[in-house]
Amino acid sequence: MFFIHQTSCISPQETFSNVKMDLLHVSVHNKLLAIEPAYTGVAVGVLRRMGKASRIGMGTAMRLIQEGAAPDGLIIGTANGGMEESIRFLKQIIEYHEDMLAPGSFVQSTANAIATQLSMLTKNKGYNITHVHKGLAFENAVIDTAMLLMENPGNTYLLGGVDEIASYNYIIEHTAGWYKKEYTSNQDLYKRNSAGTIAGEGAAMFLVNNKKEQAIAELTALTTLHSTDKELISGQLKAFLKKNVPSGESINLFLTGENGDARDADLVASCESAFGNETTVARFKHMCGEYPTASAFALWLACYLPIDQPLPEHMLKKQGTTNKNRTVLIYNYHKNVQHSFMLVTKFK
Amino acid sequence: MNRVFITGMGVISAIGNSVAENQLGLLHGTCGITKGTRLSTRYSGLLPFGEIAANDEALKEILSVTDPGVTRTTLLALHACKEAIADAGLTGAQLLSPDTAFIGATTVGGMCLMDELYNDANNPANNSAFAPFYDCASVNMYLQKYYRLSGIVNTINTACSSSANAIMYGARLLRNGLANRVIVGGVDSLSRFTINGFNALHILSDEHCAPFDKDRKGLNLGEGAAFLVLEKEADTNGKKVYAALSGYCNSNDAYHPSSLSENGDGPFLAMNGALKMAGLGSTEIDFINAHGTGTENNDEVESRAMIRLFEEPPAFASTKSNTGHTLGASGAIEAVYSVLNLVNQEVYPALHFKEPILATRLTPVQVHTKKQVRHVMSNSFGFGGNCSSLIFSKAG
Known part of the structure; x- marks a missing residue:
């Protein structure tokens, strides 16, 4: 993009x-x-x-x-x-x-x-x-x-x-x-x-x-969804990964907008299940709180996090085996009905 | 590149509840602006408004809406959407498809219910059914659910140019391959919020607004909605096509939050950019549906910008003298009117004009005239210097 x-x-x-x-x-x-x-x-x-x-x-x-x-x-x-x-x-x-x-x-x-x-x-x-x-x-x-x-x-x-x-x-x-x-x-x-x-x-x-030279990161894909159906959302996530991640490669970091609302636990879990052991799962809403454009904060975070250093402990949900933050998939949702996936590839 | 065609239209305003009624109103020089409003405001009876006759209950009945918490803004939008979607013959399957996008604009949104918002915020124990729906996005989120849309859905708010930008955004989704059909437009309903805001700025006229008149006293607020269906030329084989959207440009005046710069840099750049995109010379525009609010500042600056660009500006008029200024809906309503100029090969009269502004000496069209119309420009300029111009052309 x-x-x-x-x-x-x-x-x-x-x-x-x-x-x-x-x-x-x-x-x-x-x-x-x-x-x-x-x-x-x-x-x-x-x-x-x-x-x-x-x-x-x-x-x-x-x-x-x-x-x-x-x-x-x-x-x-x-x-x-x-x-x-x-x-x-x-x-x-x-x-x-x-x-x-x-x-x-x-x-x-x-x-x-x-x-x-x-x-x-x-x-x-x-x-x-x-x-x-x-x-x-x-x-x-x-x-x-x-x-x-x-x-x-x-x-x-x-x-x-x-x-x-x-x-x-x-x-x-x-x-x-x-x-x-x-x-x-x-x-x-x-x-x-x-x-x-x-x-x-x-x-x-x-x-x-559009210039790759000197760039911090590339936003490679984005999709938006309007639904309360968690099966549909996790299904769309899998389709998004299939379309945008070359076969044989995987996402290093899955950064989710999980916000502590127990009613969303199943939704978040069903999205996390799309990833294997290699992928680290982390969260950001304890840093910025919930607001409609929190995905902009998540994108800033994805750009800022160093590729080769471990994530701050407070962000971590599950450490993956890859130990890199080169490819980051941001999943954000707002009040159950609006959802987005943003795929970021980092250079720095 | 694939041309963008208009294949469906719907409109509701103070001069009619359909495209056909609006066309008749324009043709006959109907002014839908009257003193008084059903809103409970101290300015009812004192200031004129372009109010739509149907009240909320009547609209709900026409639309068979029974959900609680649906605001007037949403009802007006749904009314215009239904007409546009039926007119374009969009199928249920097309509406459900992820390649159908929906872009709506509004500046008031659920804030038409200002007093309900105040009460809900100050009386949390007893919230109304409207509580979740005071924002701008609530209108289009309702429509998304109503039509079960799965493509890109968006709400744009650039003040009075909002729906011109919604039309642009939709056309760009088509041209960039992000959608194969788009429903675009805008809506605003009268609100005590905007009435008091514009009144505090001293730009509401206590008479019928008189765009481009030397003695103009300000604008009249109106309400309404319009939606258009846009499709790519390649997808319209055998379909009814009204016109092409051949040019558009968005520029900022970068001058002042609530008035335009003396020479109208923003309006000039928007009009010029739209001409360039359409590949047209300035003599090829046959008519301009001007922003023409009737305020001291807008009409003089817009005139100056038209003279800067065209030297001898083409025939022009402002339909805000028929409908009032419908804010976030005006760009879309006037897009429909511009298409009517092309379809019917006619231009409609400006109302309440007597004498030209001394500094610029431009006279709008004053009588209904049948003439050759190939290209129509439509201007929308908003607070914050948000200026957008669109050009519609004959499809054939």
Whole structure:
């Protein structure tokens, strides 16, 4: 599909300035909040008007744009981008009875605020889009980017996934049973036998093009599914492997979006059963929490993990016999109905 | 490369519940914008809106929807989808097939139920049936389930250009071999959220909007949905074909969150890019369905960008004077209208226009005219500088 050259990530863990994989920050009240760096290169006034999703999106993207070449377009996936600003404006409407409202939050409330503020900050007049299809928002941004590179083979694009924990969404999803009722630390996320997970947020950005030289990794295939049928999903996983992994070769690392929700245990187990002893199985949602574009965090992780070093203990579910992380298959799912497989081959 | 053809269309707006009704409305210069809305807002009776006559119960009955928690936005989308799918004659097997993609756009989504969202968030013990469905994706996730789609499904939100980008994305899935047929479009319903947002920006007119008029006072919000079925030329042997989607381009104005740059760089780049892709010279465009919201900023900048590109701009008009500004639906609704220009070889009048803007002196089409129409450009510009232009051409 395309080659990944630079990556950047703001998450609840130490992933931005000085990456520390062995350190695991602990969740508070069943939430993992993104750790924001001191932002540089953006006026304080502009920063103050931005919601958190915009700030972390801008922070991760600006690093890549400042370090690398100006991208030919900006492709963002976000389910909740602008949601907290929407809530702020909604409260104003109700609490001030639709009178004398300041438009600031409304302007920042549109999901396209992240991608478009980036275009303004960097004077980027190229292709600019925001995909918002919940648990497949980032995957659609990936498909879009892959198509752009088929259409414009010499170009470089900025691809990203961003979401924040929006207060109303958290309350409503908690009520609906998507988050654990009992206090659960991310350190024990996979040990509980109860329904629900913990909430998270983050931003991950990638500079991508068609050039193999100097690339960190290649995203070789992606597929998306909409289903609650675990047999169908594990069947599609096997078909995906058959189509995309040459016979005689195997996946080194199966990185899953297992999130501690006991109701998904069978689904995850049936997907894991597609792999033999050589494949290492690892997890990432105890690091970033559950959010619709968490697959962008997983892709960042797949790019970052060194090929020849063991994984941090906290990620490991089952150590495979291969001891390499060269080929990585990411499986993510959101609320049982949206699923994706992304296949990554690493060079560095 | 394989051309992309439009083989089915569906639309619901303030001027009609079908493509045929909308065509008649355009032909007769019907204005669907009236004062008052069934929404409980202090602006009901004070501001005009392009509201669809059918209420939620009526829509549910027409559509035989009995599920709880289906929002008006989803109902409008389903209404337009059903018409488009039947029109294209898509079979059940085709809908189920993984090579059928579905791309919908919306900016409001389930947020049309702003008060329900507020209550559900503040009263967790007693949540409504709508609780899981306030986001934008909920509309298309409902449609995915309704039609049991298994191909690529997506939701796009680039503010007012959302559904133009949904059409582009679908066409690109066809051209890049990721789908063999796509259902593309957009929807938005009226909401207290958007009414108050645009009102706070002081860009809602208390009169009928008058796109490109010297004394225009702002836009009127509307609601609606439109979907189109796109297929590759090679797959349309013997099928009814309305038109070809021959060009498209997405560019950003990179200027301001809620207004366009003085010279309209974003609009210029989008229109120019679409022309280049279609391989057309600027004299070959016969009509432009302009974005033309009726705001001070948009109409003057769009005029300036048209003059920059065309020198002598072709015939143009904005159908937002018929329907109001339907936000995330407008690109798709106006795509259907552009195809109607081609199919019927006619252009429809702009309403409420009196005198041209002094700085740019452009006059939109004011009477229904039968004429040769080979290529139509449709513009959509959104907040955040998200600008997209599409070009539709006669298929023959």
